[in-house]
Amino acid sequence: MSFIEPAGRQGTIDYRAPSHTPNDWLALAAGIEDDVAQYFMVSARCGCFMQAARSLNIRATVLRKQLAQLEARLQRSLFSFQGSALTLSREGQQLHAQLTVLAHERRLPVVEQPSIRLAVAESLLHDILGRDLISLLRRNASIRLEIISLDSELALQSVSADVVLWLTAGDSPLPGPTFTTGEPQRLAQLSYLPHIAKRYSRVTARPDSVDDLADFMLVQWQHDRQVDGFRPWNNLVEQRLAGVVKLQSYALMLDMIRCSACIGLLPAYMTRYDRSLVALPGLFSEPMQHQVWLAVNDETEDVAEVQMIAQLIRNTFAERREWFES
Missing domain, CATH: 1.10.10.10 (Winged helix-like DNA-binding domain superfamily/Winged helix DNA-binding domain)
Structure with a gap:
């Protein structure tokens, strides 16, 4: 006052x-x-x-x-x-x-975020990396991220990306991406086995040999037909005159195994990812394996967001290293 x-x-x-x-x-x-x-x-x-x-x-x-x-x-x-x-x-x-x-x-300017392209083998994206990518997006809603699913060797050869995660059948990172990258880093070795849902297979009735598979429907992801290292499984599927389903969708193949009493070829880590499934070892004498490789585009390797995505992938595989131990 x-x-x-x-x-x-x-x-x-x-x-x-x-x-x-x-x-x-x-x-x-x-x-x-x-x-x-x-x-x-x-x-x-x-x-x-x-x-x-x-x-x-x-x-x-x-x-x-x-x-x-x-x-x-x-x-x-x-x-x-x-x-x-x-x-x-x-x-x-x-x-x-x-x-x-x-x-x-x-007229305050809008800060533009760089667009990051991540190319990932479809099975790795679905089983291993998807959850951590979702967590990343929950923490950072401003990121511009394009995720490219690699479902064939042709897709890998034709893709252009900042970060690429792919699979090879041998100890070499070849065939790999065609753009120039830094030194590829091997993150894991994956072994593959036939799998079936536990609820459709009692322990005493599970197949012990390839001949026992005659009583079960087989399901195959079409991408696996191109993999030379999966020849024992692919030959079995091709010889089938009945009781076989071939699919283009990896996720649908998983659902068929879970819900339709089918047997399909999956990474051995799948029993950790989905405990409703059980592996069937010993059916094939020849091992079926893949190597997981990570590389970063030379032109964008110094971009902070690219480094963040690459490090997230490394951390994800490091945290799940027990999944890949034979």
Whole structure:
């Protein structure tokens, strides 16, 4: 309050409030840093601090701290919860409108993220890498990632990517990608065995020899027909006059094994990935194996996002190394 004694009224005191309008605090909006303004606007748009942090590629604790400091500076509560839903308070709506106007005036540039191309053997993408890629996207919603599934040697030879993860039948990384990469890194050796669903095969009735397979339907992923190292299995499938299903879809082949009493060739790690399946060792004397190789494009190997994807793959295989031990 101000104490003013007006002329002509000696001995009296006039109580008058300062001449501030209710929305004077909005004038401070022009001084809000661009990144803090973005934190507020993205949080308002997402209606969720966690989702906003993902979109901004920062930790949620950092976001909440910045917004708390903004509220303290403005001396206004900008957000409120209605049940579990995050909404803007009346003052938050006013600030949102003000920052929207300022954003148009400033024409703040949008930071473009580099587009990263990841090419992965389809079976590895489905069984091993998919879950960790989902976790990566949950943490970083601003990334631009194109995932290319490699379902044949031709696809591998024709693809152009920043990071490539592929399989070979021998100890060499060849045949590999045709673009120039750094030194390929071998991540694992995979052994392959026929598998069947446990519920369709009692222990005493499981096949002990190739001849015993005559009583079971076989299912084959068509990609495996191209693999020389799978010749024992491929020859068996080709000799079948009945009781065989050939599929283009790896995921559908898995469903057929799980749900249709079929036997199919799968990596030995599959019993760890899906405990409803059981391997059938000893049916073939000749081992069937693949090597897993990782390489990074020479032209983009220094890009931070490319390094992040490559390291995620290395970590995934390192964490699952027990899956690949024979």
